[in-house]
Amino acid sequence: MGAPAARRHDQDLLIVFARALEAGKVKTRLIPAVGEQGALRVYRQLLDTTLVAAHDFPGQVELWTDRPDVTLAARARRAGWGCHVQRGADLGARMSSAIAQGLQTYRRVLLVGSDCPLLHHGYFHQALDALNGADVVLGASEDGGYVLLGSARPRIWKRNPFSMVRWGTEHALSDSLSALALRSRRVATLAALWDVDEPQDLSRAVHEGLIKG
Secondary structure (H helix, E strand, C coil): CHHHHHHHHCCEEEEEEECCCCCCCCCHHHHHHHHHHHHHHHHHHHHHHHHHHHHCCCCEEEEEECCCCHHHHHHHHHHCCEEEECCCCCHHHHHHHHHHHHCCCCCEEEEECCCCCCCCHHHHHHHHHHCCCCCEEEEEECCCCEEEEEECCHHHHHCCCCCCCCCCCCCHHHHHHHHHHHCCCCEEEEEEECCCCCHHHHHHHHHCCCCCC
16 A cells, blocks of 8 residues: 555655855845845755655655755755756746656646745645646745645646736736736635745744844
């Protein structure tokens, strides 16, 4: 009974999008409040939290960075994960490319960023289960974006469906849903979580004991 379950798990992939660990390039909206080094420290904690959650994913994991980063590549190797560099002109193109590549090998692919301190294995399981009846699953974010994207339909990703999405705004989720609806795709949405992007998000995360200030 154990072997078939392992084979099913091997058909699932979790992609973690991460930024290279460079001060001044991460969590830039926090810099006025905590400085470049402070923003980097916050990002390291968020990424660490995400990668700890990824260890509980019931399948394979890959780390995709926006630029080559030897520290993150070494961490991926130690965990037994693949490590790749993102490709594409904007976030939608980069996500589409990564999911398309993942679906060449795996049956179901989930993709998360590294800004949400609340991701956990139960959320991943909900997303995988949702793909049993949906073409795409989106884990909503309270700010109008989303923290998770998943699919089990390779055809969707042959061309970037998100070319008109207004990334980095409160319209990102609604734009993505509209784009998928135009293509008659069945979409499941998960309960909204939240990212740490603004100083008030950082205060919330510290207050809830999710990261250190």
